[in-house]
Amino acid sequence: MLLSIEPDGPVPIYQQIRDRIVEAIARGRQPAGSALPPIRQLAVDLGVNFHTVNKGYDLLRQEGLLRLGRKSGAVVRRDAGSGPPDPGWTQDWAARLRTLLAEAAAQGMPATDIVAECETAIADFAFPAAAAEA
Amino acid sequence: MLLSIEPDGPVPIYQQIRDRIVEAIARGRQPAGSALPPIRQLAVDLGVNFHTVNKGYDLLRQEGLLRLGRKSGAVVRRDAGSGPPDPGWTQDWAARLRTLLAEAAAQGMPATDIVAECETAIADFAFPAAAAEA
DNA sequence: TATCTGTTCTATATATTATAGAACTAATAA
DNA sequence: TTATTAGTTCTATAATATATAGAACAGATA
Numbered sequence: 001m002l003l004s005i006e007p008d009g010p011v012p013i014y015q016q017i018r019d020r021i022v023e024a025i026a027r028g029r030q031p032a033g034s035a036l037p038p039i040r041q042l043a044v045d046l047g048v049n050f051h052t053v054n055k056g057y058d059l060l061r062q063e064g065l066l067r068l069g070r071k072s073g074a075v076v077r078r079d080a081g082s083g084p085p086d087p088g089w090t091q092d093w094a095a096r097l098r099t100l101l102a103e104a105a106a107q108g109m110p111a112t113d114i115v116a117e118c119e120t121a122i123a124d125f126a127f128p129a130a131a132a133e134a
Numbered sequence: 135m136l137l138s139i140e141p142d143g144p145v146p147i148y149q150q151i152r153d154r155i156v157e158a159i160a161r162g163r164q165p166a167g168s169a170l171p172p173i174r175q176l177a178v179d180l181g182v183n184f185h186t187v188n189k190g191y192d193l194l195r196q197e198g199l200l201r202l203g204r205k206s207g208a209v210v211r212r213d214a215g216s217g218p219p220d221p222g223w224t225q226d227w228a229a230r231l232r233t234l235l236a237e238a239a240a241q242g243m244p245a246t247d248i249v250a251e252c253e254t255a256i257a258d259f260a261f262p263a264a265a266a267e268a
Numbered sequence: 269t270a271t272c273t274g275t276t277c278t279a280t281a282t283a284t285t286a287t288a289g290a291a292c293t294a295a296t297a298a
Numbered sequence: 299t300t301a302t303t304a305g306t307t308c309t310a311t312a313a314t315a316t317a318t319a320g321a322a323c324a325g326a327t328a
Contacts, residue, residue, distance in 0.1 A: 079240060122249065
């Protein structure tokens, strides 16, 4: 489990930890049932306080992606193969997506490029029965 | 210029102001050259401090989307018809896109649904010579 | 001159972020 | 039992971000 962090970046460290793990889950590198490093160990590896890692893990638990146990540690609960997400969650996510895509359009990015970026990202994910036909 | 804000939401007010304006630009409701409300007036309309609006406008200025003048006020500088964005900017944006899309995949959203949400959002934008063929 | 607009400064209060240390709970291993 | 492991829960501190507030300034316009 490699996990590179930018300590001096604009995005909070606990958020970066959460983001990298979400990406690892989406790409199938952390399938459902797989274990994540213990909070204290990851904190040492990253050179940050264990409370910071704990906050990132807790975020993932609130999102339903992690299951945290006393001795079992942090285990992935959902992945790209799980059932469809909650309708309310999908709405919130779609709103954030619209804002992010609008940003690219406002910056003058062509529609074809925007679509291409989306497809490139999605192609890296590990869907259960992916068909990568062009 | 309608602009609804959630004062008690998790996202900062100045960020919401920035996001709504970005979406208005992308959708062609605020084309390049069009004027935005004065800082103080928008502050009154939204029921927030004018410093909060100023911070949102200043963000957009830093992103190259707005031009702020003494008497000219806030004028849109770039829109969906402008030239392609800066390569460095595109890289950063693509990274944020990958994180957001990974979130949906990790939550179990099917690839087809993710693509559909992207296309739905893009269809609302005002590209110069859009071809909406299916 | 007077007005409108963005800009800049100080100031205050609250919330967020990150670090730090200590103690606790539950499960496992020796 | 005893020790270890790992998450959980408290307090505490410092730095930064957020939002409000007021005042004053600078440039363009009527």
